[in-house]
Amino acid sequence: MFHAAGGHIRSGEDVVELVGPFVTAIVGDKGVIVTAMGPPNTVLFRARQPGRALVDVLTGDPFHSPRKTKLSISVEA
Numbered sequence: 001m002f003h004a005a006g007g008h009i010r011s012g013e014d015v016v017e018l019v020g021p022f023v024t025a026i027v028g029d030k031g032v033i034v035t036a037m038g039p040p041n042t043v044l045f046r047a048r049q050p051g052r053a054l055v056d057v058l059t060g061d062p063f064h065s066p067r068k069t070k071l072s073i074s075v076e077a
Contacts, residue, residue, distance in 0.1 A: 005062040007043040012053025015075050019044040039063070047075045 006021045021040035028034040039062050045055060053073045060067040 001042060001044050002057050002059075003041060004043045004057045004059045005039050005041065005066065006058040007045065008056040008058075009045075010054040010056060010070070012051060012055075012073070015047070015049055015051035015053040016055065016073055017046045017048050018055075019046050045073070047073075050075050050077045 004021075007018055009016060009018055020043070022042045022044065023035050023038070023040050024042060025033050025035035043057060051074075053075070055071050055073060057069045057071060058066050059069065
């Protein structure tokens, strides 16, 4: 899990899965979901099997000045 606006798998789709970008929210009264307006602020990758993957994580303002960080992920059994 990364504090980021988005992500992309460059290689190793069989090793990791991009579950998705999410917006932080809380459950309010009577089960109502309360969330702030704005772009996603958390991206989640899930390990699927041992191996190596290359991913991009996008941080900063996704509309005006996004920053891409390349990461190498090693999943071990």
